[in-house]
Amino acid sequence: xxxxxxxxxxxxxxxxxxxxxxxxxxxxxxxxxxxxxxxxxxxxxxxxxxxxxxxxxxxxxxxxxxxxxxxxxxxxxxxxxxxxxxxxxxxxxxxxxxxxxxxxxxxxxxxxxxxx
Amino acid sequence: xxxxxxxxxxxxxxxxxxxxxxxxxxxxxxxxxxxxxxxxxxxxxxxxxxxxxxxxxxxxxxxxxxxxxxxxxxxxxxxxxxxxxxxxxxxxxxxxxxxxxxxxxxxxxxxxx
Numbered sequence: 001x002x003x004x005x006x007x008x009x010x011x012x013x014x015x016x017x018x019x020x021x022x023x024x025x026x027x028x029x030x031x032x033x034x035x036x037x038x039x040x041x042x043x044x045x046x047x048x049x050x051x052x053x054x055x056x057x058x059x060x061x062x063x064x065x066x067x068x069x070x071x072x073x074x075x076x077x078x079x080x081x082x083x084x085x086x087x088x089x090x091x092x093x094x095x096x097x098x099x100x101x102x103x104x105x106x107x108x109x110x111x112x113x114x115x116x
Numbered sequence: 117x118x119x120x121x122x123x124x125x126x127x128x129x130x131x132x133x134x135x136x137x138x139x140x141x142x143x144x145x146x147x148x149x150x151x152x153x154x155x156x157x158x159x160x161x162x163x164x165x166x167x168x169x170x171x172x173x174x175x176x177x178x179x180x181x182x183x184x185x186x187x188x189x190x191x192x193x194x195x196x197x198x199x200x201x202x203x204x205x206x207x208x209x210x211x212x213x214x215x216x217x218x219x220x221x222x223x224x225x226x227x228x229x
Contacts, residue, residue, distance in 0.1 A: 004159070034216050041124065044160070046216035047123070059216070093159050094219075105217065107159035108150075 002028050004096050006108035013084055016071065016116055017067045021079045023094030029074040030096035036069075038091040050077045084115045117141050121206055122220030130228050135192040139205035139220045142186065146207040146218070151190045154202045154222065163203075164190065178207050195227045 003026040023033055030043050032051050034042040035106075048069050050056045058068035066088075070082040083089055091112055095105040122139045129135055137151075145213050148167055152160035164179040166172045166188075172179045178191040188207075192199055206217040 006159075036216075041221070043122075043219040043221040044206075044217075046218070049216055086144070091157070095159075104162060104165065107161070109159045110157065112157065 001084055002096075002098055002104075002106040003102060004030075004090075004094065006094060006111050008111060009109060010112045010114075012114045012116065013032040015085050018115060019027060019081045019084055019093055021094075021113075022051075022106055023077045023079070023096070025075045025098075025106070027096050028096075028106075030077075031074065032097040032100065033071055034095045034097075035079050036093045036095065038093060038110075047079075048112040062110045069094045081113065084113070086115045088089075089113055089115045119218050120205065120207060120220040124221050125221055126224040126226055128226040128228060129195060131195060131197060133195050133227075135190075135195050135199070135225060135227075137190040137192075137205075137223050137225070138204050139188050140186055141188075141207060141218075143207070143209070144183075144186065145209045147210075148208045149179070149188050150206040150208075150217070151177075151179055152206060152219075153196070153202040154204055156202075160204055160206075174200050197227045200225055201225045 005024045007022045035047045038044045047062045048056045048058045050071040058064045072076040093110040095107045117173045120141045131156040137217045151164040169181045169183045180189040202222040205220040
């Protein structure tokens, strides 16, 4: 099956620091990866769409200078939360689209970010 | 008005009951409809995927889409305690993988043994 991993699964950091989250497709090539954010008891909200080798497309209201996305290879995308603040504390989930099956997104297990 | 409305529950039913989960939406351009299951602090897992209106069955799960009413449903037959989870509906305009998905809030389902 298609497996997507995320690292780290949980991170606690101080306000003002930057945090990098990795998303990897383990057994397939992903031309497109998506980053979502989920606040407690809220739905997953799409933050950005990341295509391999090109700049990410951000949803309205998402600061691209704060949430840096890099998709350097067909199996890896990274999300860096720069100068994190307590309001950035959330559950960040990535998903990846299989290069061969365009109709399905496979989700990673998520990363719990807590900013103190 | 939010694009996708879903009752967050919790919905508690006895084991063996038929469960009905629903979402309504406002964007008539949505054509692809999905149901995901999410366990606590885990990523969503795809359960059902349907295109346009109609029914789709997979084992104990049946997904229904009524585009004229902008209403989708997921039915779970012979519910089991292991079905206890949060169920998220999701939709897109151009295929489940082509663009980002719009999710409902999720319904927290509890199956009582």
